[in-house]
Amino acid sequence: MATAMAQCVSCWGLPSKLKSLSLPNTPNAAFKPLSFSSKATAPLNLFSTGLVSVGPVQMRPTRRSIVCEAVTTKKADSAAKRARQAEKRRVYNKAYKSEVRTRMKKVLAALEVLGKKSDAQAEEVVPIEKLIAEAYSAIDKAVKVGTLHRNTGARRKSRLARRKKAVEIQNGWYTPAPAPAPAPTA
Numbered sequence: 109m110a111t112a113m114a115q116c117v118s119c120w121g122l123p124s125k126l127k128s129l130s131l132p133n134t135p136n137a138a139f140k141p142l143s144f145s146s147k148a149t150a151p152l153n154l155f156s157t158g159l160v161s162v163g164p165v166q167m168r169p170t171r172r173s174i175v176c177e178a179v180t181t182k183k184a185d186s187a188a189k190r191a192r193q194a195e196k197r198r199v200y201n202k203a204y205k206s207e208v209r210t211r212m213k214k215v216l217a218a219l220e221v222l223g224k225k226s227d228a229q230a231e232e233v234v235p236i237e238k239l240i241a242e243a244y245s246a247i248d249k250a251v252k253v254g255t256l257h258r259n260t261g262a263r264r265k266s267r268l269a270r271r272k273k274a275v276e277i278q279n280g281w282y283t284p285a286p287a288p289a290p291a292p293t294a
Contacts, residue, residue, distance in 0.1 A: 204246075204255040208264070211243035215268050223275045230281045233272070240268055 218236045222228055244265055251261035276282035 200253075201255040204250040204253065207246045208243070208250050208256070211239070211246045212264060212268065215239045215243050216271060219271050219275050223278055228279055230279075233276065233281070236272065240272060243268055 215236065218239055222232055222236065225232075247256065247261045247264055250256040251258050256264075273282060277284065
């Protein structure tokens with residue numbers, strides 16, 4: 109059986125090889141009844157009288173099975189290359205994400221300090237706007253190289269802008285325009 113499988117070039121040739129290995133399916137193929145020596149014990153005496161016989165094995169054409177061996181091998185070269193590439197990308201992306209987080213923390217910390225000051229001036233926002241510009245630049249670069257999704261980048265930029273606007277409103281440097289009144293319905 110193993111030599112037949114070794115000779116088989118493809119799996120599609122297996123059914124033809126298995127048919128050649130099966131027993132003939134003829135009704136007149138006679139097999140001798142089982143017989144044992146006279147020294148057999150009492151339960152085996154049933155077999156010595158010839159009550160049990162063995163018939164031919166029939167292969168059903170609708171049922172075909174393919175035996176395949178699974179051999180564990182070392183990692184394929186392409187998988188090793190993918191692992192190296194993934195590690196390189198991970199380190200590369202980590203640097204971009206770290207820069208974005210650092211820039212955002214600096215902006216948020218500066219805005220928090222400005223928000224807590226009771227005698228803050230409007231000119232104190234200018235250095236924070238420079239920090240916000242640097243943070244926007246870092247976010248845009250991370251989005252451009254694919255480290256961050258564009259929606260994530262937009263959300264983080266929006267978060268910084270909202271915090272800045274909240275501090276400006278709190279100190280009275282910015283007054284939002286009133287919402288337009290709804291149009292009267294006739």
